[in-house]
Amino acid sequence: MITFTPLSGAARSARTIPLAYLLQVDDVRILLDCGSPDWCPEGEPGEQGRHWDKYCDTLKEYAPSVDLVLLSHGDLQHSGLYPYAFAQWGLTAPAYTTLPVQAMARIAATEDVEGIRDEQQIGDSDERQKSSSPEAGGSAHPEDNAEKSTTPPPKAPKGRYIATLHEVHEAFDSVNVLRYSQPCHLQGKCQGLTIIPFNAGHTLGGTIWKIRSPTAGTILYAVDMNHMRERHLDGTVLVRQASAGGGVFESLARPDLLITDAERAVVTTARRKDRDAALLDCIDSTLTSRNSVLMPCDSSTRVLELLVLLDQHWNYSRLKFPICLLSRTGREMLTFVRSMMEWLGGTISKEDVGETGTGGNKNKRRRDDDDNDDALGAFALRFPHLEFFPTPQSLMQTYSSKDPKLILAVPASLSHGPSRAVFSEFAETPDNVVLLTGRSEEGTLGRVLFDKWDDSQRDDAKWDRGKIGNNVMMDGVLHLEMHAKVPLQGAELEEYLAKERAVQEKEAAQKAAQARAQRILEADEGEDDTDEDSEAESDDEENEVEEALDDELMDTDDGAPPQAPPNGRMKRKSQKGGTGEGKDWIDDVGDELAQKLSFDIYLKGNVSKATSFFKSEGQTQRFRMFPYVEKKRRVDEYGETVDVGMWLRKGKVLEEDAESEEVKEMRRRAEEEAKKAPTEPPSKFVRTEVDVQLACRLFFVDMEGLNDGRAVKTIVPQVNPRKMIIVHAPAQATDALIESCSNIRAMTRDIYAPTQGENVQIGQHTNSFSISLSDELLASLKISQFEDNEIGYVAGRISSLAGSTIPVLEPMASRLPEKVIRKVQRPRTLGSRPTRTLPQSTMIGELKLTALKARLAKVGVHSELIGEGVLICGPGKKGASAESIEHTVAVKKTTRGRVEVEGTVSDVYYVVRREIYNLHALVAA
Known part of the structure; x- marks a missing residue:
């Protein structure tokens, strides 16, 4: 039985992103995507900031019990929350995706968490950040400097789940990568399941997941597809190109269950030629008028299409204006893409981006990536007009606000980060243009600007009706809340430095006390070891001395005490305090030392002599009685002394020797860069409210790279699933796709559109037995x-x-x-024949009219496809056997998979029936 539960991105929902679905096949729970919402929406937290609570609480509940994770795209909408769920919610089940999705998702998550943590204090992760690995790379985290603020920063809204940089790297390092069309037979609890990724288009490495189960059949998870060929990507493999015969890819046709989206089912997209022309004309006219263009974009996926388009236009038009990519991970993203050239497609060729990225001019190679040239082995996608800037401050230091330039800033939603910071000053300059390429998430600044532009367009010129629209002049005042981290100054800096010095002095005193205590313990252990080592040596000497003294005592007639040995170790004492007969011989180290030592408390060194409590003649000796520590040698069962530190040092040396020269070189470079990196000054988090006077122009061009309504309504019936679940769609789009499918006679009627948290059960429980x-x-x-x-x-x-x-x-x-x-x-009755039961027969297989047409052509029967699911078979045009064929037969394929053959009894009828039987497996009793 199959149970499907949308955790987020359900059908008939006002918020279609992020995407996360729980698919249970028998006893195996599969998490399809794990996207994150925009953590910095507009307005107060009570208005917009807690819409993700239900999704996060449900995912937190199910995460430990998930058995398999499948990621389809490398953006935040599909993979953004996976690092936090992996580190904090126990989502440690095996995860699978393609290599580009793993790399792009890592970059997108890194850009997102660094952008938020550089502006706001994330208090719920301070303790986790202290344990983060310094080798993870990236810039310093704000929470490390939160303690440097003398005034408490504003409290971050609760309920935001933002991972650390170390958690992002650790999570995506654990993801298993597959190639397109590579079947993976799962083991463990998922044994019996087979997953196969296919190209979905839209993003680099975007995946359609095919899941095969022995009990539930074939399940197809296909969301956010694009059948159109782009500049850097091929279209989805689900639909074959017209040159290849068209139709649906056979391996993905007729699944038992299709899970697909219908977000753009009511959208009619303009032609790509018109959209590209409108975008480039807007950029050209703005830059030539000495103004600038701001294009908010994502950090890893769709920005590639924009970069290729702009680079080709700059080379063709010979423009000299700079293209500025405002992103911390932009350079790293392009390095990954250049190492995955086999995943690219579309219209990219050596004439477009060339080996040097300049259309064949090999003398203009960029030198900023020379270190990676040998590793990559090619110089494709080397955009010569592109410049990278990690922060808006670095951009302003290079180009002033009056210089015409094209700025691509992340994120596309303008909710935080560089794009929001640039927009607050960019929008106040007249004739500047804010060029949107996507609609962004509901409740963000990007969606607010899109709604402003969309509301100003005429009804017959809307973007979703195949039109381009016009740019609009913005006016009025926009109230924004800005977050930033600023260095301490003046009294705050002095107060911080004073506290820092006090903390350092306290730590130094504690370290000194610990070192002093450690030295005392080491000295005690050294004395114990010396005593133990000398104990065995002195036993023989003392035995010899005692034997000699006893012999001397027996030879003495007057009973005088013997002379003390030269070393003074033996001394004769009377039991009553005097000397004479009946005395005992004791071990002594000398009268002076014995009188100065006190062993009431075990101390090291000399102490003042103490008098006895009981009065007696002379001074009594105080012997070592408390505490008594048994002296044992620290040896193992083989009599050897175990030096743990020595083995740890040896293990470290062996590990260093085993490392390759490349790893050593990388580690050495990382250490040098860490030393060269300037220390961040003491800083604090501040929140300001600004009023932006809008004076710029606003324009929107759809560059999301997704199927429109016409494509969705054409592809889904061709796939022809037995059952279908619609997700990731508003109410109007959901109803439009359901209505379109209901008008097709061959389409299934089992179509489900569950809301968020609603369970959909398909099929029944099956039990398997061994026989x-x-x-x-x-x-x-x-x-x-x-x-x-x-x-x-x-x-x-x-x-x-x-x-x-x-x-x-x-x-x-x-x-x-x-x-x-x-x-x-x-x-038996007289005169009747014995009754015989006819053998039971079953035909297994699925008739494809195109395959039947090809077989009939080989035997000389001409056939044509007419209407919907009807093949007309008539007299052949060639071959000797065609002369005897005189009649026509119609082969129909009904909705439930039945095949009907209509026609008169003739030769062509039997030929068609025979070929239909040959396309099936006949199983008879």
């Missing part, structure tokens, strides 16, 4: 060949054997006695 076929039954089977499988009809009775737990299927009459068989047979 063994007996040798008698196998010998009686009639096997038919169908594609790569052998199929036969089986009928028998189940019997259990005493020595096996698996039941055996035997022929029905194998164990029945002959008398019982005779009783079962019906009595």
